[in-house]
Amino acid sequence: MNYQRIKGIIIQNLFYLKHSLEDIADTFFWSSLDVVVWGFMTIYFTQLKGPISEIILFLMGGLILWNVAWRSQQDISVSFLKNSWSRNLINLFSTPLTIWEFSFATMILGIIKIILTLFIASGIAFFLYSFNIFLLGFYLLPFFVSLLAFGWAAGIFITGLIIRFGTRIQVFAWSLIVLFQPVSAVFYPVSVLPPFLQKIAWLLPTSHIFEGMREVLKSGRMPAEQIVLAFILNAIYLLIAVWFLAVMFEKARVKGRIARAEI
Numbered sequence: 001m002n003y004q005r006i007k008g009i010i011i012q013n014l015f016y017l018k019h020s021l022e023d024i025a026d027t028f029f030w031s032s033l034d035v036v037v038w039g040f041m042t043i044y045f046t047q048l049k050g051p052i053s054e055i056i057l058f059l060m061g062g063l064i065l066w067n068v069a070w071r072s073q074q075d076i077s078v079s080f081l082k083n084s085w086s087r088n089l090i091n092l093f094s095t096p097l098t099i100w101e102f103s104f105a106t107m108i109l110g111i112i113k114i115i116l117t118l119f120i121a122s123g124i125a126f127f128l129y130s131f132n133i134f135l136l137g138f139y140l141l142p143f144f145v146s147l148l149a150f151g152w153a154a155g156i157f158i159t160g161l162i163i164r165f166g167t168r169i170q171v172f173a174w175s176l177i178v179l180f181q182p183v184s185a186v187f188y189p190v191s192v193l194p195p196f197l198q199k200i201a202w203l204l205p206t207s208h209i210f211e212g213m214r215e216v217l218k219s220g221r222m223p224a225e226q227i228v229l230a231f232i233l234n235a236i237y238l239l240i241a242v243w244f245l246a247v248m249f250e251k252a253r254v255k256g257r258i259a260r261a262e263i
Helices: 001-019 021-046 053-084 089-093 099-129 133-165 176-183 195-201 205-221 224-254
Strands: none
Touching: 001 053, 001 099, 053 089, 053 133, 053 176, 053 205, 099 133, 099 224, 133 176, 133 205, 133 224, 176 195, 205 224
């Protein structure tokens, strides 16, 4: 990988961010609004009597951490789409820039944006609702890394789909990862799902992470196998996504689809 080419893509994305109000809103506003809205709901739960009040920490923790997977997926797939919309792919890939340098650059910038988003959302949750995401302590780091990796795997795979089928399926850049949310145990345990969905849930690293998050918030301990399984599954999905993107990009290059601006 060439450092200068990666730096160039990062600068290009920063220019997009600087001059695009919708990007700024998408990065910071919506995640902050989610925390505010769900925070009001948790206030309602605190007014209720009984065990329902125990889920407040789980709801706020799940909401904040889910943004890590969601944002990391969008940062990769939407960045590729922007260059497709502007017919800029031919300009980029007529240079020595590789698809991996492009992806790596968007990952670096995405990490910075996600950390900023995480701090803003966590700050709002703390000052308005007295919820401290750092109660997770050391476990916050493997949770963050695992959700980041899952988002990257989804984003890389979606980019491969866009290269294969074109912008007519661009809706997946925003919606595909959302389909995983109901079976990712973000706001409720896997045990509440129907048996056939439970089997699917345990194949996702996200379900292991959010189950682990609830265990940490509840008891201060987390079964090590949850983190290990999450990382193993992430490694498998990342390898599949990287392979798929490499195959789709090579086919598009050989057929001249990038040169003809058909993506």
